[in-house]
Amino acid sequence: MLSDNGSAYKSHQWRDTCAELGITVKKTRPYRPQTNGKTERFHRTLADGWAFAKFYSSEKARRAALPAFLHDYNVHRPHTAIGKAAPITRLNNLTGHHS
Template sequence: MTQRWGPARISGHLGMHASTVHRVLTRYKCVRLAHTDRATGRVVRRFERSRPGELVHVDIKKLGNIPVGGGHRALGRPQGRKRRSKAGYAYIHNAVDDHSRLAYSELLADEKKETATGFWKRAHAYFSSVGITVERVLTDNGACYKSHAWRDLLADQGVKHKRTRPYRPQTNGKVERFNRTLVDEWAYARPYTSESQKREAFTGWLHEYNHHRFHTAISGPPASRVPNLSGQYT
């Protein structure tokens, strides 16, 4: 456990089948590596809020834009690197409800306080439109979330603001998991030939995530836990 080795790596050193090692680890009730904190090795206790809006996780994911004609995924690394330098970045602002996993996201130009507060105004309005009253928001310690503009906006809305412990992003785990999902299933899902093509695909992907994609932790899509959402789209 201290070395953070899984069954496949252990089996290679012991000359055994990985399935055999997995059975032995299971027999001795060893915790899966995915369920432990990377820094301390302690088991991460996962909690879920009891109702929509009780806690909303907010974060920003920075991704490189795709240059015209495609990046390294479409053209290969040598050619892609030549095009990459002037493409810039997109900042994906995300808000994920803890209970339902319902997500509201926007692709924006930066992570300044004005941009972050503008995003949250629209996210808050979206959650309200589907019957979710936001009570608390959890963010990391980014500059935009420590600004007076952010503090005053949430205070005006009657929303409590909580911040994660420094250097402990797993505290904001549900939005961090959403970030990984959007990278795997949208941003890097296929070799886009332009940034506009990638962005056009985002709206459809987000709809699929909220309305149709099966989420194992809640045994269904987010729409299954938000009654007002299920009737909006098919």
């Protein structure tokens, strides 16, 4: 989990929950707009492309739509920062699923 150094990410409950779920927490360095900008842009992409892109009848329906959005984002959507290729093209059969 990449987070900034905000107070929400310093609580014992946050730390304990991440530890319980086996989540490794990494903090962005202070005053690093390069990192924070990428994170904020991804959040905007999530909001525009998935979370608020359409009306969901429930939170359960919204969550059910997330895997399809992430698949499209990582496998089919061109990203200008990597020559209009999809992020999956940067991996070389990492898990052996796409041989």
